[in-house]
Amino acid sequence: MKDHVYKILELVGSSDQSIEAAIQNAIARAKATIRDMRWFEVIQTRGHIENGTVHSYQVTLKVGFTLETS
Amino acid sequence: MKDHVYKILELVGSSDQSIEAAIQNAIARAKATIRDMRWFEVIQTRGHIENGTVHSYQVTLKVGFTLETS
Amino acid sequence: MKDHVYKILELVGSSDQSIEAAIQNAIARAKATIRDMRWFEVIQTRGHIENGTVHSYQVTLKVGFTLETS
Amino acid sequence: MKDHVYKILELVGSSDQSIEAAIQNAIARAKATIRDMRWFEVIQTRGHIENGTVHSYQVTLKVGFTLETS
Amino acid sequence: MKDHVYKILELVGSSDQSIEAAIQNAIARAKATIRDMRWFEVIQTRGHIENGTVHSYQVTLKVGFTLETS
Amino acid sequence: MKDHVYKILELVGSSDQSIEAAIQNAIARAKATIRDMRWFEVIQTRGHIENGTVHSYQVTLKVGFTLETS
Amino acid sequence: MKDHVYKILELVGSSDQSIEAAIQNAIARAKATIRDMRWFEVIQTRGHIENGTVHSYQVTLKVGFTLETS
Amino acid sequence: MKDHVYKILELVGSSDQSIEAAIQNAIARAKATIRDMRWFEVIQTRGHIENGTVHSYQVTLKVGFTLETS
Amino acid sequence: MKDHVYKILELVGSSDQSIEAAIQNAIARAKATIRDMRWFEVIQTRGHIENGTVHSYQVTLKVGFTLETS
Amino acid sequence: MKDHVYKILELVGSSDQSIEAAIQNAIARAKATIRDMRWFEVIQTRGHIENGTVHSYQVTLKVGFTLETS
Amino acid sequence: MKDHVYKILELVGSSDQSIEAAIQNAIARAKATIRDMRWFEVIQTRGHIENGTVHSYQVTLKVGFTLETS
Amino acid sequence: MKDHVYKILELVGSSDQSIEAAIQNAIARAKATIRDMRWFEVIQTRGHIENGTVHSYQVTLKVGFTLETS
Secondary structure: OOOOEEEEEEEEEEEOOOHHHHHHHHHHHHHOOOOOEEEEEEEEEEEEEEOOEEEEEEEEEEEEEEOOOO | OOOOEEEEEEEEEEEOOOHHHHHHHHHHHHHOOOOOEEEEEEEEEEEEEEOOEEEEEEEEEEEEEEOOOO | OOOOEEEEEEEEEEEOOOHHHHHHHHHHHHHOOOOOEEEEEEEEEEEEEEOOEEEEEEEEEEEEEEOOOO | OOOOEEEEEEEEEEEOOOHHHHHHHHHHHHOOOOOOEEEEEEEEEEEEEEOOEEEEEEEEEEEEEEOOOO | OOOOEEEEEEEEEEEOOOHHHHHHHHHHHHHOOOOOEEEEEEEEEEEEEEOOEEEEEEEEEEEEEEOOOO | OOOOEEEEEEEEEEEOOOHHHHHHHHHHHHHOOOOOEEEEEEEEEEEEEEOOEEEEEEEEEEEEEEOOOO | OOOOEEEEEEEEEEEOOOHHHHHHHHHHHHHOOOOOEEEEEEEEEEEEEEOOEEEEEEEEEEEEEEOOOO | OOOOEEEEEEEEEEEOOOHHHHHHHHHHHHHOOOOOEEEEEEEEEEEEEEOOEEEEEEEEEEEEEEOOOO | OOOOEEEEEEEEEEEOOOHHHHHHHHHHHHHOOOOOEEEEEEEEEEEEEEOOEEEEEEEEEEEEEEOOOO | OOOOEEEEEEEEEEEOOOHHHHHHHHHHHHHOOOOOEEEEEEEEEEEEEEOOEEEEEEEEEEEEEEOOOO | OOOOEEEEEEEEEEEOOOHHHHHHHHHHHHOOOOOOEEEEEEEEEEEEEEOOEEEEEEEEEEEEEEOOOO | OOOOEEEEEEEEEEEOOOHHHHHHHHHHHHHOOOOOEEEEEEEEEEEEEEOOEEEEEEEEEEEEEEOOOO
């Protein structure tokens, strides 16, 4: 149990609703190809502005997942 | 289209509701004097505490806007 | 009034709802033993993932409080 | 009171006397055009050397001021 | 001569030619409204990619200029 | 259009000509296997020295590309 | 002598006189409850502005002290 | 299980043997007064030199522990 | 020889023995799928604590490998 | 005049009086062997505490000086 | 071959032509007194502005060279 | 005793055995020309990989030593 190896991906998710939704969109999209995601860390929070209001949040994440032993 | 020049402002917005509302309050206030805001980046998230609960969120932003050619 | 001294604690709060709720959970828990908390600063936003969705947000905070004169 | 918006300027003040005087020179100069300055943060402390002694201190500051509601 | 005060602007210049041209484009555009620019510092170098080649360089600069005594 | 998810790769390109050529070499090589690259950010600029002159520039890049919906 | 363990506190001291006085005020206040303080490191220097002049310096410190063997 | 709150301490451990022993000395000393330590993070690795050899390693750690619900 | 392109992976290795063993476990696991690994850089050193002693070291690495020309 | 080359030294000066005196002590000592020092930048401000008061300030500086053409 | 020791110098080179020329000027000047330079890393890119155009680029480098066994 | 001035060198030591041995190799080599080394700080830990195993550790250190009064 002690000697797991994890790999870390860097993703950017976006949402016009909230920072949390941008995080969840990135992880939901990654779920299609990556099993065993374990944690994330927010690296940067940015967004686009249109007509003087926030048009979308863009959150850059590091996502860690377990490398299965082959 | 390739040679745009942008200027970056640093603003602090606050809200007693959420981090997103603090971001939007800063951008809404800046809209009064700045046209063509294009993106923001969250630099710092702080807040005030009163009586042991969050009283307000304060979010420091960099906001980029297009410099119009004169 | 000018010569206050503050102490800064570092806490990690978590929530399965939102980043704001994770901040508030940390501060509510600290309230049990610390009087006169004045401000917080978000140092890091992380979270756990289970079955490809966000299971909880974990927010690391610095919290400043007034040291009462003894 | 909770939803103030602040703008942050970056200034460099200098003095041949002390770091504190360099800070005060920058703020005194900014006072001519900016009302409602509220706080500063020191970003960098540099200086010039002439003939093997400190000739001047140069302090880079961020200065926050309240944006008045128009 | 020792007690100058400088103000620092943050700009983003872009060019499809080179990093140096992106820097110069930002400074040339700022020249229209700012006198007495003295130095710059590169904060970030980014760019856009189209069809698998670099389409433009985007360089974020801090630019310092002398505040004239009023 | 608002809910795109991007993935970020980290690459090192090198060139004996210029920093720009090192960036372009990295992106040209990545083009062979990655579609829809959108932006890059320079993380570090290093190089090798031989016989007291620059032998090559090595530029570390983050490269963002769109994850296609499957 | 080689295997000492130290604990590090984070404090904010303030003064309307100087950066050094803000440091000393924080340490003098901590002295009431902490024995064996050994070193400090300045983490951040901020201050409040009132009526266009520096009203107080606020210095954030890390302070290390020896944990006595129990 | 999701809403735990953790507190983070900063400690410096030292050892004349190895970096790992310095970490373990800090944690062993903290164990005397802190229950439920869960993780550590190395912040800085320093050391003292005497007569041209390493005399001791000094490792600064952040240590997280569970705040028990009162 | 001058125009190599490298790709950088981010991995987390763990070990209950030492920091070096955690590094080697990560690289040994990556060897199963990646040829031509050339260098690593330690990004973060963390660990788990159980019953007041270090239970495992967790080391986050960047690992660079040569992209073969296709 | 444009193609000067500078070398940067890192020094630590100390003083029991002030941060400025610690800077000046470092530069005065370096003057004995280095001609043409031009600027300094403060990298870190630390100090020693004895009996609950500041015993000395220790300031780490980078100092730039002109390399004379040989 | 494995146990080389390197020393790292910090230099600032300047040029009115390009960032690459500023790097090369620094290394060419250092070549006069240092043998066996092996690599460089760019730490900062700055420059002087005169009359609203870039007058010179100033690049701060770390340069590593092999310490010969005596 | 309070007004010592220290100089800081940056060195890279390497070893195929351990991080600690890489530190000691750097300091042992520097001992040949530098008296009165007092402390070190680890700046970066890297290494070379050959055939999928760690071939050597490379540790970048800052090393402080007392400047003797001339």
